[in-house]
Amino acid sequence: MTVEVFKTNVCTRRYANKLVNQIHKTFTMYKANFDLDDCDKILRVQCIQGSISSGALILFLKDFGCNAEVLPD
Secondary structure, three states, X not given: OEEXXXXXXXXXXXXXXXXXXXXXXXXXXXXXXXXOOOXXXXXXXXXXXOOOOHHHHHXXXXXXXXXXXXXXX
């Protein structure tokens, strides 16, 4: 299983839930969740098999008005 962590500009639970639903519909192998209590408004994405396409996910989120960047380990 692969995990990638992103810093985002998501501020509301409603917006976060919408994004998670869209991620799950589009990237069927990904499991995503937000930690909005973290100062970086963290998006964690797990991939059951294979790897996470960070660039594709960042572009996908941008289409929904969300800025995201990979947090280094």
